[in-house]
Amino acid sequence: MKAVAIYPGVPDSLHLREVAKPTVDTVANGRGVLVKVLKVGLDGTDKEVIAGLYGKAPPGDDYLIIGHESFGVVEEIGPNVTELKVGDFVVATVRRPGQSIYDLIGMYDMSTDEEYHERGINLLHGFMAEYYVDEPEYIVRVPPGLKEVGVLLEPASVIEKGITQAYEIQRRMRVWRPRRAAVLGAGTIGLLATMSLRMRGLEVCTFARSKPPNRKSDLVDAIGGCYHSTQDITLAEASEDHGNFDLIFEATGYAPIVFEAMNVLAKDGVLVLSSVTGGGRTIEVPADSINLGFVLGNKVVVGTVNANREYFETGIKDMAQCEFQWSGWLSRLLTHGIDGLESYGEIVRLLTEARDAIKVFVKVA
Ligand code: BGC
Ligand code: ZN
Numbered sequence: 001m002k003a004v005a006i007y008p009g010v011p012d013s014l015h016l017r018e019v020a021k022p023t024v025d026t027v028a029n030g031r032g033v034l035v036k037v038l039k040v041g042l043d044g045t046d047k048e049v050i051a052g053l054y055g056k057a058p059p060g061d062d063y064l065i066i067g068h069e070s071f072g073v074v075e076e077i078g079p080n081v082t083e084l085k086v087g088d089f090v091v092a093t094v095r096r097p098g099q100s101i102y103d104l105i106g107m108y109d110m111s112t113d114e115e116y117h118e119r120g121i122n123l124l125h126g127f128m129a130e131y132y133v134d135e136p137e138y139i140v141r142v143p144p145g146l147k148e149v150g151v152l153l154e155p156a157s158v159i160e161k162g163i164t165q166a167y168e169i170q171r172r173m174r175v176w177r178p179r180r181a182a183v184l185g186a187g188t189i190g191l192l193a194t195m196s197l198r199m200r201g202l203e204v205c206t207f208a209r210s211k212p213p214n215r216k217s218d219l220v221d222a223i224g225g226c227y228h229s230t231q232d233i234t235l236a237e238a239s240e241d242h243g244n245f246d247l248i249f250e251a252t253g254y255a256p257i258v259f260e261a262m263n264v265l266a267k268d269g270v271l272v273l274s275s276v277t278g279g280g281r282t283i284e285v286p287a288d289s290i291n292l293g294f295v296l297g298n299k300v301v302v303g304t305v306n307a308n309r310e311y312f313e314t315g316i317k318d319m320a321q322c323e324f325q326w327s328g329w330l331s332r333l334l335t336h337g338i339d340g341l342e343s344y345g346e347i348v349r350l351l352t353e354a355r356d357a358i359k360v361f362v363k364v365a
Contacts, residue, residue: 001018001019001020001021001129001130001131002016002017002018002019002129002130002341002342003016003017003018003019003065003125003128003129003130003341004016004017004065004066004067004128004129004341004344004347004362005017005019005063005064005065005066005128006049006050006052006055006063006064006066007057007062007063007064008049008052008055008056008057008063008064009052009055010052011050011051011052012050012052012348013052014050014066014344014345014347014348015344016341016342016344017063019065019129021130021131022034022131022132022133023133024076024077024078024133025078026133027078027133027134027135029078029080030078030079030080030081031078031080031081031135031136032077032078032081032133032134032135033074033076033077033078033081033084033090033133033134033135033136033139034074034075034076034077034131034132034133035070035072035073035074035075035090035092035131035132035133035134035139036072036073036074036075036130036131036365037070037071037072037127037128037129037130037131037132037364037365038071038072038073038151038363038364038365039070039071039072039150039151039361039362039363039364040067040069040070040071040126040127040128040151040361040362040364041069041070041071041151041152041154041155041188041359041360041361042067042069042347042350042351042359042360042361042362043069043155043187043188044187044253044276045068045121045276046066046067046068046120046347046351047351047352048276048278049064049066049120049121050066050347050348050351053278054121054122054278055121055122056122056123057123058123058124058125059123061125064120064125064126065120065125065126065127065128065129066120066126066128067120067126067127067128067129067362068094068118068119068120068121068126068127068154069127069151069152069154069155069361070091070092070126070127070132070151070154071089071090071091071142071147071150071151071153072089072090072091072092072127072132073087073088073089073090074086074087074088074090074139075131081136083136083139083141084136084139084141088141089141089142089143089144089146089147089150090139090140090141090142091139091140091142091150091151091153091154091312092119092127092132092134092138092139092140093138093139093140093154093157093307093308093309093312094118094119094120094121094154094306094307095108095109095111095116095117095118095119095306095308096108096117096118096119096124096138097111098111098113098115098116098117099113100112100113106308106309106310107308108306108308109161109305109306109307109308109311110308118306119132128341128344128362128364129341129364130341130364130365137309138309140153140309140312140313140316142316143316143320145320145323146316146319146320146323148331148334149319149323149330149331149333149334151334151359151361152188152192152319152330152333152334152359153312153315153316153319154307154312155188155189155192155359156192156196156312156315156318156319157307157311157312157314157315158189158274158304158305158306158307158311159189159192159193159196159249159251159274159315160196160307160311160312160314160315160318161304161306161307161308161311162193162249162272162274162304163193163196163197163200163247163249163272164311164314165272165302165304166247166249166270166272166302169270169300169302170268170270170300173268176246176268178202178246178247178269179202179203179243179246180202180203180204180205180242180243180244180245180246180247180266181197181202181203181204181205181245181246181247181248181249182204182205182206182207182235182238182239182245182247182248182249182261182264183197183204183205183206183207183225183248183249183251184207184235184248184249184250184251184252184257184261185206185207185208185250185251185252185253185275186206186207186208186216186217186219186220186227187251187358188333188358188359189251189274190206190208190249190251190252191206191216191219191220191333191358192333193249193251194206194220194223194225195223195318195322195326195329196318197247197249198223198224198225199318199321199322199325202246202247203226203242204220204224204225204226205225205226205227205228205238205242205245206220206225206226206227206228207227207228207229207230207235207238207252208227208228208229208230208252209229209230209231210229210231211229211231211232212227212229214356215335215356215358216358217229219329219332219333219358222326222329222332223322223326223329226242234260235257235260235261235263235264236260236263236264238264239264243266244264244265244266244267244269245264245265245266245269246266246268246269246270247269247270247271247272248261248264248265248269248270248271248272249272249274250271250272250273250274250275251274251275252275253275253276253277254275254277255275255277255279255281256281256283258271258273258301259283259285259286259290262290262293262294262299262301263286263289263290263293265293265297265299266297266299267296267297267298267299268297268298268299269297269299269300270299270300270301270302271299271300271301271302272301272302272304273301273302273303273304274303274304274305276305332358333358333359334358334359334361335354335356335357335358335359335360336350336354336357336359336360336361337361337362337363338350338360338361338362338363339363340362340363340364341362341364343362344362347360347362
């Protein structure tokens with residue numbers, strides 16, 4: 001079968017290759033599930049993997065099949081698979097458990113291991129191929145009503161984890177009634193976070209660079225959010241206009257904004273950081289004032305990465321409710337589709353050049 005792969009660490013090594021089609025019997029105890037891949041989404045992590053900045057090949061191979069945002073249909077199941085059936089639409093989780101206690105109890109997203117295994121990113125082949133095989137434990141069924149947008153479930157799972165963690169942390173308050181949230185960044189993650197927070201009844205201000213009106217501001221407006229260009233207004237000014245933010249979700253990929261966000265976070269508020277920033281930037285910050293605000297305001301900042309199965313399941317619920325409330329909105333995030341694995345050359349071009357892209361994805365079949 002065909003697959004799109006890179007040589008880890010080698011920039012511009014993206015290529016199409018012929019690999020063996022996986023079979024269900026490669027999974028022990030008759031628990032294999034063969035999935036025919038329909039769509040694969042791409043994000044900033046893929047961009048870094050393709051640029052050779054991130055990612056390792058599985059032991060024994062010199063290449064890594066990319067792709068961690070999958071959507072597919074079950075084509076064959078092993079004799080001991082009861083959870084799924086042929087024809088089910090599915091999305092696979094990304095990380096596979098390591099050794100820590102959290103890995104052992106299904107919370108592999110909270111692993112304390114040094115090295116983690118992630119399909120399409122680190123040490124495990126990804127989904128940018130005609131087929132993949134995995135265990136039912138890591139495969140989540142998607143209702144047919146969400147099949148057009150199912151490829152958004154992996155990014156949705158990431159924001160679900162961040163928001164769930166924020167609410168979980170805020171149980172320290174006994175009563176927490178957040179009214180206002182800020183979402184920093186209006187890429188796929190920022191927009192999905194905006195959606196999820198709007199559905200929880202919060203006023204949401206979403207910040208991005210480009211001036212409105214544009215695709216991102218239209219998408220924010222459509223779900224009753226309030227879009228701000230950081231060229232027009234700073235975070236501090238917006239928080240003066242609207243009031244402080246009880247929850248801030250950072251998803252810009254630009255780390256310096258984190259310290260500005262710390263300053264405008266409301267008392268008792270929570271700041272969620274989700275940008276994986278591989279660079280080496282340093283900046284000067286008003287350390288005393290940020291520290292004082294955190295201490296006197298009982299504030300929290302929390303980092304979040306990856307998502308376990310539970311968050312994929314809540315992602316489905318939020319996406320379904322979103323379809324019900326703002327029908328068609330999710331599909332507007334799927335802006336740039338690439339036809340077939342053979343057109344893999346388009347991936348780099350769209351990831352780097354399509355400035356108005358929200359989600360770039362490959363229609364595999
Ligand atoms: C993926 C996560 C992964 C993270 C770090 C993100 O793009 O969505 O599943 O844990 O990259 O590798
Ligand atoms: Zn606003």
